Amino acid sequence: MADPITLSLNGEPRALPGPLRLAELIAQLGLDTRKVAVERNRAIVPRSAYDTTRLADGDALEIVHFIGGG
Amino acid sequence: MDLDFSETEIDRYSRHILLGEVGGVGQARLRAARVLVVGAGGLGSPLIMYLAAAGVGTIGIVDDDRLELSNLQRQIAHATDRLGMGKAASAAIAASALNPLVDVRTHPMRLDAANALDLIGSYDIVCDGSDNFATRFLVADACVLARRTLVSAAVLRFEGQLATFKPHAGPHCPCYRCLHPAPPPPGLVPACNEAGVLGAVTGVMGTLQATEVLKEIIGIGQGLAGRLLVWDALSARMRTIGLPRDPACSACGPAASLRDLSAHG
Numbered sequence: 001m002a003d004p005i006t007l008s009l010n011g012e013p014r015a016l017p018g019p020l021r022l023a024e025l026i027a028q029l030g031l032d033t034r035k036v037a038v039e040r041n042r043a044i045v046p047r048s049a050y051d052t053t054r055l056a057d058g059d060a061l062e063i064v065h066f067i068g069g070g
Numbered sequence: 071m072d073l074d075f076s077e078t079e080i081d082r083y084s085r086h087i088l089l090g091e092v093g094g095v096g097q098a099r100l101r102a103a104r105v106l107v108v109g110a111g112g113l114g115s116p117l118i119m120y121l122a123a124a125g126v127g128t129i130g131i132v133d134d135d136r137l138e139l140s141n142l143q144r145q146i147a148h149a150t151d152r153l154g155m156g157k158a159a160s161a162a163i164a165a166s167a168l169n170p171l172v173d174v175r176t177h178p179m180r181l182d183a184a185n186a187l188d189l190i191g192s193y194d195i196v197c198d199g200s201d202n203f204a205t206r207f208l209v210a211d212a213c214v215l216a217r218r219t220l221v222s223a224a225v226l227r228f229e230g231q232l233a234t235f236k237p238h239a240g241p242h243c244p245c246y247r248c249l250h251p252a253p254p255p256p257g258l259v260p261a262c263n264e265a266g267v268l269g270a271v272t273g274v275m276g277t278l279q280a281t282e283v284l285k286e287i288i289g290i291g292q293g294l295a296g297r298l299l300v301w302d303a304l305s306a307r308m309r310t311i312g313l314p315r316d317p318a319c320s321a322c323g324p325a326a327s328l329r330d331l332s333a334h335g
Contacts, residue, residue, distance in 0.1 A: 032258070034252070034254050034255060034258060035254050035258050035259050037249060037250065039311050042309075042311045042312060043311055043312030043313070043314060044249060044298060044311060044312065044313045044314065046248060046314060046315070046316035046317070046318070046319075047251055047316060047318070048316050048317060048318035049316075062311075064231075064298070064300060064311075065226075065229065065259075066250055066254055066259055067224045067225065067226035067229060067231060067259065068200075068201070068202065068203045068206050068224050068226075068259065068261070069112075069201055069224060069225045069226040069261055069262035069265075069267055070109045070111045070112055070113045070114065070198075070199040070200050070201040070223075070224065070225065070262070070272075
């Protein structure tokens, strides 16, 4: 029986069934990774690590938007 | 390095020289530095002005646009009586008026795969304040190939981001593609002329960008290599987060495929 995990997502607590990888969370949230990066516990997660990053109870996630204006 | 200063220079830069972290050596480093600014727009305006005021000896300005009325809500290096003038030339007028001791070079052209490496290679540090992703990725790749430090800022609406990319400096220093592997497909991420931008936000970010360039040149403090500064003006929240290398990066990773700029057409 999987334990639920509680994440902070953009500062809001969110309870989700665990275990959960970052790639799965991104899919659940419907995020388009071509226009956002994801920050976990105050560091950007490289795109190539989404599949291997296991989210843990208490992780703080923030969405960082891809912007290019000058 | 030449540490001789004229009386005029000592007077002009006295508030820098007073700083223990800058001093005469730091000021001489600024005078010897060559900085290329890509884009004389909202970010480039304060950036160019602060680099000129600080006495950065050679400042290159790349921009092939002409000044339009809608630029003046934020692009404060320009002036209403210069509408229609090339933006590189207009910014150079303002920079030279502020500090005639610096050599301001205008490059009124669009960077492309054929000219980017030569131009970037003739400067020490590159600043990206451009307004489109094609230029941003071209500049980023050219800086990786030419081993030039890139201080890159971006804005949209009420948000700004800033980071320093210098993968040549060590294994913990990412490049732009470690953050964003590829440009977003056209239409997916709006530009300032579609989504808007608060003018003062570009001023803050361009000034932070100038600060990081000066730190890189003088060699003081903790730079933004390996970190990303994110500022949300609406919440008045600024934070700096870690930005590691992506081991799968196509530009700076161990299996990088970037060899030249041919992919940029």
